[in-house]
Amino acid sequence: MTDYNFAYLDEQTKRMIRRAILKGLAVPGYQVPFASREMPMPYGWGTGGVQVSAAVMTPEDRFKVIDQGSDDTTNAVSIRRFFERTADVAVTEETQEATVIQTRHRIPETPLEAGQILVYQVPIPEPLRFLEPSEVETRKMHSLEEYGLMHVKLYEDISQHGAIATAYAYPVMVQDRYVMDPSPIPKFDNPKLHSPAIQLFGAGREQRIYAVPPFTKVVSLDFEDFPFEASKAAGACALCGADNSYLDEVIMDDAGHRMFVCSDTDFCTTRRAQGHVGAEGVPS
């Protein structure tokens, strides 16, 4: 542990990343290039998010990692251990207790508060990429606010599926200026992008950082006759009975028995501890 600086990255690198973060906060939704460093984990394991977390972390922080809503996947555990080892930072699974939360694919159900920082791991930061492969051209489109192409994507969705089928990484307009990819969170989470917390997005392989400051206006793109819907699987959590949380379908046994449960494990655990019981849950 003494081989590393606090939170692994050297201070000069952290300053460079902080400058990118501050620029991102000053221009909400704008993708700021940064010199991504090699991290002791492969790309795809959240190296962008890890670098952002390292740059904002202080010894007093309480750190939480969620992967698809869960605190105990291999990915979440390894990132949490990484900061326990390199920063000796306190960790928690409770959303309310955490000061820095690194996430992949979800925003916690428990509303975030002022003072909290949510760090997203981003695989592909450029929302225009799928239709316009040229980086030069997409940059120009951002700078000139030429965003018609985003609606072409939604048009294609409707023409093929009868509805906007984009379920993850649903594009948003930030503060009436930049179209942004909110990372592969389910569109159910999009309304939570308007938040009292600071939201930072890190893409390691693509070397981009962007940000949504507290209470920034974030609007999901749509058509007048096909308005945005923050949809989720119908029904309630089988364990805690919540009907307002994002549900995952899980296979329970070898017989293929399935049920829907909260994707946010902390949210579900907390509810069960409070005495809420779902159709297939047992009182705790």
Next chain:
Amino acid sequence: MKDMIQDTDVLLSVRGLSKFYGARIGCAEVSFDLFPGEVMGIVGESGSGKSTLLNCMAGHLTPDRGEVFFAGRDGGLRDTLRMSEPERRMLGRTDWAFVHQHARDGLRMNVSAGGNVGERLMAVGARHYGAIRDSAVDWLGRVEIAEDRIDDRPTAFSGGMQQRLQIARNLITGPRLVFMDEPTGGLDVSVQARLLDLLRGLVREMGLSAVIVTHDLAVVRLLADRLMVMKDGHVVESGLTDQVLDDPQHGYTQLLVSSVLQV
């Protein structure tokens, strides 16, 4: 010079447009006026500078000298070469259209026919799916593409269909000026004839103003009101289309018309 052209109803005014590639001339000192509803044909062999000229006018290439004035909707003439890039790009997706020789240069091949045709509407703020789709259906019909192909990608279309799709994609926003670069090039003769017929109908019906570059005299014979003949970057002869083709004055035009130089 500005005074000369200010009190006319000219739509496009090109003045002394020149482009050099090192010591080689791309196009030199080209000037002409285009009036609303008029089609200007530019003919010449490959290497004559006609494509360079077209791309300079449309803002795809930066000329070394000259001006390209375009009449805004308020009637005032604006030098399109000196307007800001955002303004020029806005012009490019509203009042101007550009039909490429190769349809794949002007289409999004991974987007359905309907998405291709609707893109310009969405680019200028259309946000009602049903209305966009209705316009796309209408425009596919106008270029003789069956409605049930609306969700197919252009990759599933023949060359002629792709070119008709590109034309629909460009005309849907009612552009006031259309640039066309060899619109029938690379197509089979029978397909060319059908496309030409369609273009003639659209030009008449919509009162299109257009600048068409081609090496094919049949195209300008059918579509162009006036003609410029280019050789080695210079305009060697210009006039009413029938006049130039039926009674060519310049030796080079005479060779072109007698088919000696037909490519």
